Amino acid sequence: MTARVIEAGGRDVAVFEAGDGAPLVYLHGFADLHGVGADPFPFHQALARARRLVAPAHPGCAESAEYQDLSTVEDAVYHTLEVLDALEIHRFDLVGHCMGGWIAAELAVRHPERVGSLTLIGACGLFVAGAPIGDVFMMAQPERGVDHAGLRRMLFAAGDTKLGNQLFPDGRGEIDDEMRRYQMLRFASFIGFRPPYFYNRSLVNRLHRVTCPALVIWGAEDAMVPLAHGHAYAAGLAGSNGLEIVSGAGHAAHLEEPDRVAGLVTEFLP
Amino acid sequence: MIPAQLFCWHFLAYPYLPADFDEKYDTGWVTVPNALWDSEKSKGLYQVYIDQMALADRLGFDGLVLNEHHQNVYGLAPSPNLIAAALTQVTSHAKIVVLGNLLPLHMNPLRVAEEYAMLDMMSNGRIIAGFAPGGGPETFNYDVPSAPSREKFWEALDLIVRAWTEDGPFIHEGRHFPLRYVNPWPQPLQKPHPPIWVPGSRSPSTLVECAKRGYCYFLSSRSHGSATGQAKDQFAKVLADHGRKYHPFRMGILLSAYVGEDDRTARQECEEGVWYFLKNLLKGHLRTEGRQLTFGPGVPYMPAKAWREYLENSKPGRKLLGDAEDWEELDRSNSIIVGGPDTVYERLKNLIDKSEVGNLLIQFHLGNMPDGLTCASMERFATQVAPRLREYSAKVFAQRFPHTEDEMEGELARSGAPR
Numbered sequence: 221m222t223a224r225v226i227e228a229g230g231r232d233v234a235v236f237e238a239g240d241g242a243p244l245v246y247l248h249g250f251a252d253l254h255g256v257g258a259d260p261f262p263f264h265q266a267l268a269r270a271r272r273l274v275a276p277a278h279p280g281c282a283e284s285a286e287y288q289d290l291s292t293v294e295d296a297v298y299h300t301l302e303v304l305d306a307l308e309i310h311r312f313d314l315v316g317h318c319m320g321g322w323i324a325a326e327l328a329v330r331h332p333e334r335v336g337s338l339t340l341i342g343a344c345g346l347f348v349a350g351a352p353i354g355d356v357f358m359m360a361q362p363e364r365g366v367d368h369a370g371l372r373r374m375l376f377a378a379g380d381t382k383l384g385n386q387l388f389p390d391g392r393g394e395i396d397d398e399m400r401r402y403q404m405l406r407f408a409s410f411i412g413f414r415p416p417y418f419y420n421r422s423l424v425n426r427l428h429r430v431t432c433p434a435l436v437i438w439g440a441e442d443a444m445v446p447l448a449h450g451h452a453y454a455a456g457l458a459g460s461n462g463l464e465i466v467s468g469a470g471h472a473a474h475l476e477e478p479d480r481v482a483g484l485v486t487e488f489l490p
Numbered sequence: 491m492i493p494a495q496l497f498c499w500h501f502l503a504y505p506y507l508p509a510d511f512d513e514k515y516d517t518g519w520v521t522v523p524n525a526l527w528d529s530e531k532s533k534g535l536y537q538v539y540i541d542q543m544a545l546a547d548r549l550g551f552d553g554l555v556l557n558e559h560h561q562n563v564y565g566l567a568p569s570p571n572l573i574a575a576a577l578t579q580v581t582s583h584a585k586i587v588v589l590g591n592l593l594p595l596h597m598n599p600l601r602v603a604e605e606y607a608m609l610d611m612m613s614n615g616r617i618i619a620g621f622a623p624g625g626g627p628e629t630f631n632y633d634v635p636s637a638p639s640r641e642k643f644w645e646a647l648d649l650i651v652r653a654w655t656e657d658g659p660f661i662h663e664g665r666h667f668p669l670r671y672v673n674p675w676p677q678p679l680q681k682p683h684p685p686i687w688v689p690g691s692r693s694p695s696t697l698v699e700c701a702k703r704g705y706c707y708f709l710s711s712r713s714h715g716s717a718t719g720q721a722k723d724q725f726a727k728v729l730a731d732h733g734r735k736y737h738p739f740r741m742g743i744l745l746s747a748y749v750g751e752d753d754r755t756a757r758q759e760c761e762e763g764v765w766y767f768l769k770n771l772l773k774g775h776l777r778t779e780g781r782q783l784t785f786g787p788g789v790p791y792m793p794a795k796a797w798r799e800y801l802e803n804s805k806p807g808r809k810l811l812g813d814a815e816d817w818e819e820l821d822r823s824n825s826i827i828v829g830g831p832d833t834v835y836e837r838l839k840n841l842i843d844k845s846e847v848g849n850l851l852i853q854f855h856l857g858n859m860p861d862g863l864t865c866a867s868m869e870r871f872a873t874q875v876a877p878r879l880r881e882y883s884a885k886v887f888a889q890r891f892p893h894t895e896d897e898m899e900g901e902l903a904r905s906g907a908p909r
Contacts, residue, residue: 280794286794291638355630357630357788358783360786360787361781361782361783361786361788361789363780364778364779364807365807366807370781391806392806395798398787399797399801401787402790402797405787405790406790406794407637409636409638410637410638413629413635413637414633414635417633
């Protein structure tokens with residue numbers, strides 16, 4: 221298990237790696253490795269038992285440097301390709317959550333030949349009429365200056381969970397943790413917070429280009445990216461193995477139900 | 491020597507909120523239901539506010555100040571340039587300060603260059619051109635990404651100044667606002683261009699960018715304890731780093747005032763308007779109750795390093811102006827100065843002495859304050875407070891900043907103005 225900083229595209233990029241075998245690239249979201257924690261969660265540990273897990277931090281997140289020219293999701297895709305080239309990973313299985321899922325899908329439609337399989341967990345990126353993606357930025361502004369219940373309700377299953385309170389505590393957490401959360405929001409603001417909000421309207425028309433096996437996993441109570449988006453991904457990806465709905469879980473289904481979600485992913489991996 | 495410049499700032503507040511607004515609604519910004527807007531009651535409201543500013547002009551205020559906010563009850567000027575246009579027709583000597591047009595909200599900054607140029611011509615050269623990147627609420631109102639907003643802001647502002655000072659047409663090869671033909675008609679009357687003011691809350695990058703260009707820095711904090719003088723010292727240092735000298739007219743500050751006949755009646759008369767302002771209009775902005783949208787991790791415009799410094803130097807849930815629980819606490823924040831003419835004079839004299847800031851931007855209309863009280867307070871200020879403040883400030887500024895006029899001349903020479 222190593223955490224190191226490499227250079228890719230002329231920028232510092234933090235990469236977490238663990239396990240052996242064929243490479244499994246993991247792209248993170250908000251409530252996730254790099255987004256809230258320096259250490260892998262049980263979900264990531266489970267993936268690393270099956271494969272060589274490679275999880276870079278997005279530009280500006282964790283110890284990764286900000287990328288001055290980052291302004292669209294496409295920039296994030298090509299940045300990720302630079303990282304994988306620097307690591308000499310040419311063909312890989314790809315798993316992404318939330319914004320990481322969006323980047324994964326956009327990468328797969330551009331370079332289907334490099335992706336052995338695609339797994340999306342609560343991925344944003346699509347426009348689905350009548351099912352807007354929740355405003356994570358407004359929820360990140362605490363109520364009464366200290367209360368993060370709104371953010372926890374957006375990222376985890378309804379109600380305040382123990383995990384949610386641990387990762388997004390009220391008041392001021394440890395400064396390093398606060399920084400990690402801030403950096404993730406700032407990264408998201410560069411590419412996600414603009415009209416359109418966390419989606420690329422063209423993506424749906426390109427999904428058919430992803431011919432590798434694809435699995436879509438969604439928390440039944442996702443309050444950030446509505447379940448309708450899971451159905452849309454599952455319907456659009458040419459190699460779709462369907463949509464797995466995780467009952468009792470919210471947006472960060474892989475953190476709330478690590479065994480179930482990791483089991484779905486590892487069983488699916490070719 | 492130049493005395494303190496006294497401006498009348500009008501926010502154009504919505505004054506008809508229900509009495510139980512604070513109980514029932516968690517914000518006055520962005521999501522405050524517009525079903526509460528009463529068109530019938532509000533007929534003539536803009537006229538009342540414009541008349542108050544016209545009165546300020548007749549009373550000899552040095553300038554009138556407007557600003558831009560959207561989808562809120564705090565300020566009803568989503569387009570301050572419309573009000574400024576009206577003011578050009580009913581005022582004759584006061585400067586008209588728009589503080590400011592929110593550049594990242596504009597699809598094309600040229601529109602702002604054009605409208606300010608129109609206003610400058612319409613007002614006979616009385617425009618002070620303010621520019622702001624927009625705070626938290628605007629981010630949400632107009633879906634403006636926070637992270638690149640500062641970079642966009644400075645690109646837009648530099649483009650506008652070029653459009654006013656370089657002959658067109660020229661090509662602007664900007665990252666955010668690439669333009670093939672920059673050639674605005676009309677051009678401003680003031681040369682090389684209207685004075686430029688930029689608000690900030692002491693973020694180092696804004697201080698540096700203003701100092702580099704010689705723009706007036708408007709400190710947007712509403713409370714004036716020791717931090718106001720510290721901000722001035724900080725700006726003075728940054729100016730020195732960029733080969734410029736501080737003088738009082740390089741900065742402005744915002745405060746509110748109510749002048750009554752004496753201290754007792756002053757408080758009685760303004761208290762309703764003051765609490766309406768604090769509890770309702772600041773909710774969502776400068777009050778922790780509900781969800782404050784002005785500053786925080788959800789509006790991540792600061793680079794990570796600056797955010798870490800903020801975290802290291804602040805406490806979570808710290809009290810904001812609108813959190814004041816009683817009059818005494820409010821009074822201590824030195825934000826809303828209330829009293830008879832002598833009290834208000836003494837307190838402002840003290841503020842000038844401590845802060846050494848020369849542009850005082852004073853809000854007279856507070857919350858739902860009736861027209862009669864607002865006008866009477868402005869009149870007392872203009873006749874019984876302002877003359878003494880001008881005399882005092884001209885004297886201390888002359889003693890402490892004898893280089894002021896040379897610096898102002900130098901600034902014009904630097905920007906290539908014809909002599």
